[in-house]
Amino acid sequence: MSTTVPLLEAQDLAVRYPNGEIALHDVTFQINSPSFMAIIGPNGSGKSTLVKTFLGLIKPFKGSIKVNGLDATKKSGKIRKMVRYVPQRDRIELSVPMKVKDIVLMGRLLKKMPPRFASVKDVETAKEALRQVDMLDLWDRPFPELSGGQRQRVLVARALASEGSILVLDEPLAGTDVESQDLIVEALGRYHKENDVSIVMVTHDLNPIHTLVQDVLLLKNTVVGIGEPCTVMDPELITKVYGPTARIVEHSGHRYCMTRDSGIDRHD
Ligand SMILES: Nc1ncnc2c1ncn2[C@@H]1O[C@H](COP(=O)(O)OP(=O)(O)OP(=O)(O)O)[C@@H](O)[C@H]1O
Ligand SMILES: [Mg+2]
Incomplete structure (x- = not known):
């Protein structure tokens, strides 16, 4: 069901870093709520900058962006408070032998007031989130021992287990294999369908x-395309x-x- 308040609404947004780098300019778009949306574009196109800007971590140089x-x-x-954010490079200290369960429970406990103890519901929710990404067997394993792909899955589980009406994930598939x-x-798709979460x-x-x-929002430091995936997947x-x-x-409708990233034009 569509509500009248957009999920994201940018108006003439520009973002400039202190070194003078203009990461985003003339960004105007609107995405209705609720949505499962993708922000795509090549390296350096301003995807992470846009996310950090709408989370209020970076101030726009010009214009505005609204979330709900x-x-x-x-x-x-x-x-x-409303958003659960999985940054592109999570700064989890790997020298601390935290277990998988601690990482996932952290997603629930950080939004609580101290003293922060895990309730039965917290543990159940954390386990269910790990089950969604097929990682429940690793509940008691030290997080630093996991492979890169397994860590990504645990971080996604942490986001699924925490509370908030918008889930924001910056490159959650980076460094993961096809499986x-x-x-x-699939876990994200299911979660979006079953819960009122964008x-x-x-x-x-x-x-x-x-x-x-x-x-889909296609960026190259400004909006190049916006719309349904088929509209944006335009030559x-x-x-x-x-x-x-x-x-x-085109395949099966x-x-x-195909970009150089995905293997085309590679002759090695
Ligand atoms: N802290 C920073 N200081 C200066 N410039 C920055 C900073 N962070 C990003 N930039 C620049 O802003 C532009 C956009 O960067 P951003 O990280 O948003 O791109 P991205 O689309 O997320 O790229 P990637 O796919 O590599 O993650 C780039 O030119 C980058 O060099
Ligand atoms: Mg990025």
């Missing part, structure tokens, strides 16, 4: 998720962003994007 009607500059505290990607994507997923590869997402838009070698391939 709340201005990211003025209401960042409220926005962060882990499928597990993560999901914003940053990815440089739309192919693993394009059958699940409703809206003209894709070559604008990924260069002349990018191709759209879906459009897939």
